[in-house]
Structure formats: structure tokens, C-alpha cells
Amino acid sequence: MFNVTKRSFIGLMAGVSMTLLTSGAMADDGDIVIGGSLPLTGVFAFAGVAIEAGMQDYISIVNEAGGIDGRKVRLAYEDTGYKVDQSVAVFNKLTSQEDIHLYYGDSTGFAKTIAPELARKQSMIMGGASFASELNDPEAFPYTFMAGPDYSEMFSILLEYIAKEKPGAKIVLVNSDSEFGRDPIEPARAKAAELGLNIVEEIITPPGSVDVSTEVLKLRRAQPDYTLFHGYILAPLPEFMTQAKELGLTTKFMGTFWSMDSSIWAGSGDVADGFMGVMPYRYYYDDAADAPMLDRIRAMRPEYQATGYMQGFVTAMLMVEASKRVIDAGDELNGATLKTALNTIKDFDTGGVIGVPISIPGNSIPVGRVYQYDSSAQKMLPVSDWISLQE
Amino acid sequence: MIIGTAKETYGADQALLTTRPQQVWMVILLASLLVAPFVFNAYWQYLACLVLINVVAATGLNILTGFTGQVSLGQAAFMAVGAYTVAWLDREAGTPFLVNILLGGGVAAAIGIVVGIPSLRVKGLYLAIATIAASFILHFIFAHWTSVTGGSSGINVSPARIFGIELLTYFQLYWLIMPVAVLMVLATANLFRTRIGRAFIAIRDRDISAEVLGIPLLRYKLMSFAIASFYAGIAGGMWAYFFRVVTPESFPFLTSIFLLAAIIVGGMGTIIGAVIGAIFMTLTPELLRYVVEWVSPWLPNAATLLSPVRTVVFGALIMGFLVFEPQGIAEIIQRIRRYFRVWPFKT
Numbered sequence: 001m002f003n004v005t006k007r008s009f010i011g012l013m014a015g016v017s018m019t020l021l022t023s024g025a026m027a028d029d030g031d032i033v034i035g036g037s038l039p040l041t042g043v044f045a046f047a048g049v050a051i052e053a054g055m056q057d058y059i060s061i062v063n064e065a066g067g068i069d070g071r072k073v074r075l076a077y078e079d080t081g082y083k084v085d086q087s088v089a090v091f092n093k094l095t096s097q098e099d100i101h102l103y104y105g106d107s108t109g110f111a112k113t114i115a116p117e118l119a120r121k122q123s124m125i126m127g128g129a130s131f132a133s134e135l136n137d138p139e140a141f142p143y144t145f146m147a148g149p150d151y152s153e154m155f156s157i158l159l160e161y162i163a164k165e166k167p168g169a170k171i172v173l174v175n176s177d178s179e180f181g182r183d184p185i186e187p188a189r190a191k192a193a194e195l196g197l198n199i200v201e202e203i204i205t206p207p208g209s210v211d212v213s214t215e216v217l218k219l220r221r222a223q224p225d226y227t228l229f230h231g232y233i234l235a236p237l238p239e240f241m242t243q244a245k246e247l248g249l250t251t252k253f254m255g256t257f258w259s260m261d262s263s264i265w266a267g268s269g270d271v272a273d274g275f276m277g278v279m280p281y282r283y284y285y286d287d288a289a290d291a292p293m294l295d296r297i298r299a300m301r302p303e304y305q306a307t308g309y310m311q312g313f314v315t316a317m318l319m320v321e322a323s324k325r326v327i328d329a330g331d332e333l334n335g336a337t338l339k340t341a342l343n344t345i346k347d348f349d350t351g352g353v354i355g356v357p358i359s360i361p362g363n364s365i366p367v368g369r370v371y372q373y374d375s376s377a378q379k380m381l382p383v384s385d386w387i388s389l390q391e
Numbered sequence: 392m393i394i395g396t397a398k399e400t401y402g403a404d405q406a407l408l409t410t411r412p413q414q415v416w417m418v419i420l421l422a423s424l425l426v427a428p429f430v431f432n433a434y435w436q437y438l439a440c441l442v443l444i445n446v447v448a449a450t451g452l453n454i455l456t457g458f459t460g461q462v463s464l465g466q467a468a469f470m471a472v473g474a475y476t477v478a479w480l481d482r483e484a485g486t487p488f489l490v491n492i493l494l495g496g497g498v499a500a501a502i503g504i505v506v507g508i509p510s511l512r513v514k515g516l517y518l519a520i521a522t523i524a525a526s527f528i529l530h531f532i533f534a535h536w537t538s539v540t541g542g543s544s545g546i547n548v549s550p551a552r553i554f555g556i557e558l559l560t561y562f563q564l565y566w567l568i569m570p571v572a573v574l575m576v577l578a579t580a581n582l583f584r585t586r587i588g589r590a591f592i593a594i595r596d597r598d599i600s601a602e603v604l605g606i607p608l609l610r611y612k613l614m615s616f617a618i619a620s621f622y623a624g625i626a627g628g629m630w631a632y633f634f635r636v637v638t639p640e641s642f643p644f645l646t647s648i649f650l651l652a653a654i655i656v657g658g659m660g661t662i663i664g665a666v667i668g669a670i671f672m673t674l675t676p677e678l679l680r681y682v683v684e685w686v687s688p689w690l691p692n693a694a695t696l697l698s699p700v701r702t703v704v705f706g707a708l709i710m711g712f713l714v715f716e717p718q719g720i721a722e723i724i725q726r727i728r729r730y731f732r733v734w735p736f737k738t
Binding site: 038040041045049052056077078079081084085086088089092093095096097109112113116120134177178179181182 | 432433434436437438441534542543544545547550559560561634635636638639640641676677680683692694695698699701702
């Protein structure tokens with residue numbers, strides 16, 4: 001009995017692997033294909049799923065309007081589990097199966113790993129979920145772009161806001177001890193000095209740390225006006241803010257893009273109230289008059305869409321726009337032509353997803369706005385106008 | 392049907408491959424390794440390289456855990472040591488890549504000896520915890536010794552170069568990685584025909600008895616750690632040339648568990664076990680992608696909906712093997728061999 005089970009189990013395995021190995025590749029159908037290494041499982045899955053939805057929605061808007069010069073746009077993507085080796089595997093799988101000129105990468109690690117391959121292939125440009133400052137260097141990463149400000153620019157936007165609100169303010173930086181977390185520290189020091197702001201303490205927390213009591217004590221000693229977090233999604237921010245509140249600290253807490261989704265704060269209750277941060281896109285529920293694209297999104301998806309959705313949406317929009325410009329000019333789609341076309345984007349209207357016309361002179365769009373969380377409405381509400389670092 | 396293998400010389404007794412079918416299969420395997428990159432597209436070439444790197448690392452861990460009985464969860468950290476050594480040498484000294492990879496293995500081995508010292512006092516789970524602790528210390532060093540490791544943003548590695556040709560494509564890198572992997576596995580097979588290898592097995596089976604038999608535990612346990620770390624270092628060095636950037640996040644703790652799982656699933660204490668285990672652990676999640684792909688014509692957004700299922704299926708497969716085949720996949724291969732050897736009789 002047991003033997004039969006064992007044998008059939010092995011037989012099943014052999015059968016599955018045989019059939020798997022004999023599958024064929026998809027045919028080239030003239031579509032413009034956007035490839036994607038997307039984190040649909042793992043720690044970053046919440047973003048990956050939202051990004052995919054955002055990209056698909058923009059692509060269907062484009063296809064409904066007839067595609068690009070009659071060619072349909074299609075997203076070919078697979079799950080990476082937010083692991084670099086799997087992201088590279090997906091990249092190789094998709095680029096062997098399809099003719100890909102546009103790609104979405106899921107992490108800084110992947111972007112850095114695949115950069116030499118992009119330079120070798122010279123056939124595509126890549127956007128992605130990473131806003132790493134290191135990638136915002138057209139010399140070192142000629143085929144990479146990001147659909148928003150890099151992490152240093154996000155900090156710069158926050159610091160400009162602070163300098164306006166409270167000149168000479170005392171600031172504490174709290175960063176996670178990871179590549180992601182440490183990214184904007186150096187440039188933030190320089191920017192703060194330039195704006196006459198005073199960074200009184202820099203706290204580095206171990207990745208995944210939950211107990212933050214010693215860090216909160218440091219915060220109490222420093223008595224900052226503003227505390228800037230970076231390198232986290234949510235934890236341990238609510239804990240930090242709860243303990244600071246208990247100690248009677250009046251500091252204002254701020255974060256960057258990936259911790260700015262209002263749905264992740266909804267579970268934290270009152271403690272989240274007043275949390276501020278920088279956001280390059282409008283929120284799903286923003287009913288500004290000059291944002292027709294948001295009306296369109298709400299018509300397509302009646303339920304709330306996370307910030308990752310907007311990120312994917314704008315990334316797809318920029319990819320499509322660059323392709324359009326290349327095709328209109330009668331050029332061939334490749335890394336160089338697409339990047340050049342992307343850099344010609346000037347005062348471009350995103351349909352209000354980003355509140356001001358955007359330009360992409362390099363690898364990033366250094367524009368953002370400061371929002372504040374209102375726990376009673378469970379919404380992020382704007383507290384500043386759009387801040388551009390380009391002027 | 393093979394009734395028995397009569398060995399008439401000492402040479403025949405010591406041979407790695409004792410039967411004709413074994414020799415034939417080995418020739419087929421080597422031939423397919425040579426032909427593979429010409430048949431594969433970039434995706435499969437990439438996977439082949441990745442599998443071979445994991446084979447080297449898993450084989451090293453198998454020497455330590457499968458053959459010497461010392462549980463280690465630090466193999467990924469030793470891979471990182473190898474990768475960082477290669478990256479540092481590439482940046483600072485510009486030495487040829489083969490030298491870098493060898494030194495990567497050497498440095499990893501040296502650190503492996505230090506990390507192996509607790510094995511003289513503690514065994515089993517306690518040793519596993521000690522190696523975990525060591526890997527966290529190493530991780531801290533990688534993240535904070537900025538002048539050497541480049542801190543959290545790591546070190547970029549320039550392509551390996553041979554006779555002025557840069558090894559850029561997976562096809563080219565395959566010809567670096569495949570021969571090294573074959574040599575390392577062959578060396579392991581040979582190791583267990585020597586006094587050292589036999590001593591490792593004796594220590595695994597009963598360390599006190601081994602000591603009574605005249606095997607100095609200190610020397611041999613540390614030697615086992617050194618060899619395992621050397622393998623990890625070589626694997627890490629090849630990894631560095633393969634991915635071309637090394638950061639503290641390149642070798643997470645999960646990689647150590649991945650490698651331990653590979654040798655358990657493949658079959659601990661057998662040469663083929665580590666090889667098959669590494670292949671299984673690396674390729675199964677990739678092969679499961681095709682299942683998702685097939686369903687996609689009928690199910691829109693199949694990748695989004697089914698990717699979590701893929702992870703669950705992979706986990707369930709590992710559990711399935713542990714329950715139905717605790718000796719690992721290597722045992723299945725043995726059973727298949729027996730079946731054909733005594734055919735038409737029942738095993």
C-alpha cells in the first residue's frame with residue numbers, strides 16, 4: 001500500500017516534470033511587450049500586486065484607444081518572490097520568449113544586477129519599484145529610470161517643506177540598517193546644511209527590529225521638531241510613534257513613498273494620525289478637478305487602489321509615451337532611442353496623477369507633495385503644494 | 392541483469408564507477424553538459440549556471456553536514472566571504488579571475504576553521520545555532536566595514552576575463568562555472584576514498600568511537616569545516632562573477648536554509664544527493680512557472696492569482712519528499728538502479 005503511494009507520487013512528479021519541459025514559447029505577434037519581474041509573493045507582494053494592476057489598467061486604456069500606432073501593448077510578467085536570482089531568471093525567461101524593449105524591475109538589487117546586461121543588450125529601458133539614489137545616475141545606469149523622485153530627492157522635498165514651515169528646525173533621521181534604509185542619509189545631511197536645518201541625531205535600527213524603546217529614548221534626548229523615517233514599510237513606525245506619544249514628545253513624524261499608503265496605516269488607529277510624508281502621486285480618492293485620469297481609474301476600479309498602483313500606472317504611462325515618441329520619429333525601439341525619447345518628455349501631463357506637468361531630464365522625476373494622515377477619514381490629505389526640485 | 396560485480400583488482404575495488412551502466416550514464420551526463428549550452432536559450436543557460444553554483448555550495452555543505460555530521464547554517468555566509476574576496480581582489484588588485492576565485496575559497500576556508508571551533512564542544516542544534524551566530528557576525532561585518540565591503544551598497548565586479556575576452560553572456564560564463572563544478576564534485580567523490588573522507592564518516596557515525604580509532608577530532612572536524620567553507624567560497628566567487636554585484640543582502644540567511652534543504656531533499660551523505668538536491672531546489676520553482684503559464688489562456692491574471700499557490704506547491708513538494716522518501720531523491724535513483732539491475736525479478 002505504502003509502496004504504491006510512493007511509486008505513484010514519484011510517477012506523478014516525473015510526469016509533471018516531463019510535461020513541463022516540453023512547453024513552447026509564445027509567438028511574436030507584433031505587440032509592444034512590457035516585461036516585468038514583479039514581486040507577487042514574499043515581503044513586497046502587497047506592492048507587486050498593486051503595481052501589476054496599475055500597469056494593466058494603463059495598458060488597457062492605451063489599447064482601448066487603439067494602442068501605439070495600431071500596435072497593442074501587453075504586459076508579460078512573472079513572480080519573483082522579491083528575490084534577485086528569481087528576478088534575473090524571470091528577466092531571462094521573458095526576454096528569451098518575447099521581443100521586449102520595456103521592462104519593470106522589482107528591486108534595487110535586481111536593477112544593479114541587471115544593469116550590465118542592459119548595457120550589453122542595449123535593447124530596452126527599465127523602470128521599477130526602486131527609487132534608489134544610486135540608480136539616478138544616467139552615466140552609470142543609462143537605461144534605467146524611475147517614475148518619481150529618488151529617495152534622496154524625497155528627503156530633499158521633505159526638508160524643503162520643513163525649512164519653509166519651521167526654519168532652523170531640529171531633525172532626527174531614523175533609518176533601517178539596509179541598503180534601502182541608508183540610501184538618503186549622506187545627501188540629506190548636505191541638503192539640511194544647505195537649508196539651514198539642524199540634524200541633531202541619526203538613528204539606525206536593525207532590519208526587522210520590533211523593540212524600539214532605546215531608539216525612542218534617543219529621540220527624547222534629541223527633542224527634534226521633525227523625525228524622518230526611511231527604509232521601512234510600516235513596522236516599527238507605529239510602535240515608535242506610540243512610545244514617543246507616551247513620553248509626551250511633540251515631534252512630527254515623516255516618511256517616504258513606500259510607507260505612505262493610507263491602507264497600511266488604517267490598522268494603526270489613532271497613533272497614525274498626523275503622520276506625514278512625501279508622495280509623488282495623487283491618492284486614489286483625490287477628487288481634484290484637474291485629475292481626469294483619477295476619475296477614469298475610479299471608474300475602472302471602484303475600490304481603493306494602493307500607492308503601488310499609481311506607481312505602476314505612471315511607470316507604464318512613461319514607457320508607452322517614450323515608445324510613442326520613438327515610433328512617431330520612425331526610429332527603431334531600443335535602449336538608446338527609448339531613453340532619449342524619455343528624456344524629451346517635458347511638461348508632460350499625466351492626467352493629474354501627478355499634480356504638475358513633469359519633465360524627465362535624467363533618470364528621475366524630482367517632484368512630490370507632502371501629505372498628512374487623517375485617521376478619522378482614513379485618508380492622506382495634502383498639506384503642501386507640489387514641490388519640484390527642478391526649479 | 393547484473394548478478395554481481397566481481398572485482399578482481401584493488402583498482403577495480405576503488406573505482407568511482409563500478410558498473411558498465413554507471414559508466415555509460417556518466418558519459419551521457421558529461422556529454423549533455425557539453426552540449427547543453429548550445430541547445431539552451433539564455434533563460435536555461437542562466438538556470439544551468441545558477442544550478443551549478445548551488446551544486447558546488449550544496450556539495451560543500453554535504454561534506455560537512457551529510458558526511459561529517461556537523462550541522463551548519465552558515466554556508467551562505469561563507470559564500471558571501473568568497474564573493475566579497477573576489478569582489479575586493481577584482482577592485483583592488485585586478486588579479487585574474489581564477490586566482491580570485493581560488494583565494495575566495497581560501498579566505499572562506501580560513502574563516503570556516505574559526506567558525507568551526509565551537510564544533511569541538513557542541514553538536515547538533517547547538518552547533519547550528521553557533522553557525523547562525525557566526526553568519527550574523529559576518530553579515531554585520533559586510534554591512535559595516537565600508538572601506539573594504541562598500542557598506543550597504545556593496546561592490547560592483549568587473550567581468551571575468553580570459554585571454555582578453557570578457558565573460559559577459561551566460562553562455563560564456565557556463566564554460567567557467569561548469570568545469571569548476573564538475574571538478575569540485577569529482578574531488579568530493581575522491582575525498583571519500585581517502586583517509587580524510589573515511590575519518591569524516593567515522594566522526595559522523597560516532598565521534599567517540601572515531602577518537603578511539605585514532606582520529607584526532609580537532610583536526611578532522613576543523614578540516615571538514617575548512618573544506619565545506621572552501622566549496623562555499625568557490626561557489627560565492629563564481630556567484631560574484633555571475634551576478635557582478637555583491638551586497639550584504641546578496642546572501643541572506645535564507646540561502647543557508649535553502650542549501651540545507653537541498654542536501655536533505657537530495658539525500659544527505661551521498662555525492663549525488665547534493666547534486667540532485669541543488670537541481671531540485673533551484674529548478675522546481677522555475678518549472679512551476681510553466682504550470683502558471685499554461686493556465687493563463689483560461690485564467691486572466693494567472694500569474695497574480697497563482698504565484699502564491701506556486702510557493703505553497705513548492706513547500707508541499709519538499710514535505711512530500713521528506714515524508715515519502717526520507718533518504719532523499721538519491722534513494723529514488725538507487726531504487727531505479729536496483730529495479731533495472733535485477734529485472735525481470737522484483738526488487
